[in-house]
Amino acid sequence: MKMQIGARLFDGPGPFVMGIVNATPDSFSDGGLFLDAGAAIAQALRLADEGADLVDVGGESTRPGAAPVPDDEELGRVVPVIAALRARGFPLPISIDTRKAAVARAALDAGADLVNDVSGLADPSLARVVAEAGAPIVLMHSRGTPEDMQRRAVYGDVVQEVAAELEQALGRAAAAGIPRERTILDPGLGFAKTAEHNLVLLARLGELRALGRPILVGPSRKSFIGRIAGSAAPGDRLPGTLAAVTAAVVAGAELVRVHDVAAARQAALVAAAIRDATRASSAAPAPG
Numbered sequence: 697m698k699m700q701i702g703a704r705l706f707d708g709p710g711p712f713v714m715g716i717v718n719a720t721p722d723s724f725s726d727g728g729l730f731l732d733a734g735a736a737i738a739q740a741l742r743l744a745d746e747g748a749d750l751v752d753v754g755g756e757s758t759r760p761g762a763a764p765v766p767d768d769e770e771l772g773r774v775v776p777v778i779a780a781l782r783a784r785g786f787p788l789p790i791s792i793d794t795r796k797a798a799v800a801r802a803a804l805d806a807g808a809d810l811v812n813d814v815s816g817l818a819d820p821s822l823a824r825v826v827a828e829a830g831a832p833i834v835l836m837h838s839r840g841t842p843e844d845m846q847r848r849a850v851y852g853d854v855v856q857e858v859a860a861e862l863e864q865a866l867g868r869a870a871a872a873g874i875p876r877e878r879t880i881l882d883p884g885l886g887f888a889k890t891a892e893h894n895l896v897l898l899a900r901l902g903e904l905r906a907l908g909r910p911i912l913v914g915p916s917r918k919s920f921i922g923r924i925a926g927s928a929a930p931g932d933r934l935p936g937t938l939a940a941v942t943a944a945v946v947a948g949a950e951l952v953r954v955h956d957v958a959a960a961r962q963a964a965l966v967a968a969a970i971r972d973a974t975r976a977s978s979a980a981p982a983p984g
């Protein structure tokens with residue numbers, strides 16, 4: 697990928713690691729830990745020390761069944777964190793994880809560099825904010841809202857349908873004036889997906905590369921890992937997360953979104969080295 701995000705040029709195949717800062721009371725794996733602005737700021741600094749390439753700050757849980765959060769409440773959770781990080785010279789690009797135009801605008805004004813939209817631009821006013829700011833955007837695939845998305849997890853071929861719906865999201869972006877070069881695509885593991893859908897998307901992730909944009913994948917601690925592992929609690933899902941990160945990077949993901957940055961970074965680097973060795977050795981001429 698080649699994309700300017702804030703002060704940093706992301707150039708090359710990666711992998712790049714996005715560290716998660718959930719300033720929420722109810723996120724599925726770390727809800728309440730970083731609701732306090734001071735704790736969220738400390739977490740962002742810790743993830744930077746662990747080797748994150750950017751951090752993603754969110755103020756609304758989008759786990760299945762989560763109720764929406766009013767604009768001012770979400771704003772009040774994320775804007776002080778972003779402003780304080782910028783005031784102290786935080787060196788990394790900051791992404792704002794929101795579906796809401798007002799939150800995105802305030803976060804970009806406070807110093808965020810990228811918008812991470814789990815609704816894939818369901819709201820045209822968010823598209824306008826991103827276009828006006830000239831910011832890059834992550835378009836994640838989902839259907840419906842966190843409240844009803846699991847009822848919509850019905851697909852013929854999940855990979856083809858996700859690809860087609862991501863292409864529609866790219867169309868919404870283009871219509872609002874966001875150029876394709878400023879987009880990153882994400883299949884949205886766990887969003888209107890069953891555990892089986894997540895596995896098929898990971899296994900066939902390479903097919904999404906035909907859309908011609910960098911791919912971000914967010915498997916971190918998600919429930920399909922607990923399901924496969926036989927009920928590991930969210931905090932005990934790091935080994936399974938690393939397996940999913942490895943598979944995603946080998947299949948061509950340029951970015952991974954994770955809670956456990958140091959461990960995921962190591963897994964992603966080794967996975968990328970294996971991916972590159974595969975490409976190099978299959979490109980080499982046969983001996984003799």
Ligand code: HH2
Pocket residue numbers: 716718720722723724725754756757758759793812813814834836882884885912913914915953
């Ligand atoms: N997953 C979550 C939130 N935002 N953004 C992208 N681009 N991709 C994802 O897979 C993704 C995302 C859900 O995880 P988390 O933030 O840990 O939980 P919660 O929504 O409960 O805050």
